[in-house]
Amino acid sequence: xxxxxxxxxxxxxxxxxxxxxxxxxxxxxxxxxxxxxxxxxxxxxxxxxxxxxxxxxxxxxxxxxxxxxxxxxxxxxxxxxxxxxxxxxxxxxxxxxxxxxxxxxxxxxxxxxxxxxxxxxxxxxxxxxxxxxxxxxxxxxxxxxxxxxxx
Numbered sequence: 001x002x003x004x005x006x007x008x009x010x011x012x013x014x015x016x017x018x019x020x021x022x023x024x025x026x027x028x029x030x031x032x033x034x035x036x037x038x039x040x041x042x043x044x045x046x047x048x049x050x051x052x053x054x055x056x057x058x059x060x061x062x063x064x065x066x067x068x069x070x071x072x073x074x075x076x077x078x079x080x081x082x083x084x085x086x087x088x089x090x091x092x093x094x095x096x097x098x099x100x101x102x103x104x105x106x107x108x109x110x111x112x113x114x115x116x117x118x119x120x121x122x123x124x125x126x127x128x129x130x131x132x133x134x135x136x137x138x139x140x141x142x143x144x145x146x147x148x149x150x151x
Contacts, residue, residue, distance in 0.1 A: 064109045070096070072110040074147075081146030085120040087130060090143040097140035100128055107143050117149040 063069040074090040081087050090107045092098055098106070104127060111119050122145060130144035 064106055065113065070106055072106050074107070074110065076147075076149065077144070081120060081122070083120070083148075085146040085148040087144050088147045089134065090145060092141050092143075094141045100124070100131070100143070103143040104145070107145055111147060114149075117147045120146040120148050122146050
């Protein structure tokens with residue numbers, strides 16, 4: 001340190017620490033320099049344009065067992081589905097008839113919330129056949145599907 005209280009300017013940068021201080025006014029604005037990438041103000045526009053596309057790619061599962069959402073309950077039957085799985089009966093609101101595809105989607109969403117059970121792959125025809133076996137009276141308000149559950 002010099003007698004006047006200043007640090008000597010001996011580094012190549014002309015700054016006592018050898019590094020230039022960061023100055024906000026030096027941030028480049030507008031068009032990028034060669035190899036500089038997109039200007040900062042275009043990034044929000046790019047994100048705003050791509051987020052809806054990304055959201056469309058995400059699998060949408062219906063919300064179940066929440067206030068205002070369809071209630072889905074299920075229990076294990078006595079019939080084995082093979083490989084450690086059992087057929088389960090899914091119950092839906094009897095006042096609201098649902099298509100088989102809608103019942104399958106709701107059942108998958110309900111199983112996804114249960115950490116102890118896992119959906120076992122069964123084709124749509126097998127699910128339709130087992131569901132029809134529950135009787136015509138319950139045809140649009142139940143679903144039979146195989147699950148593998150622990151405990």
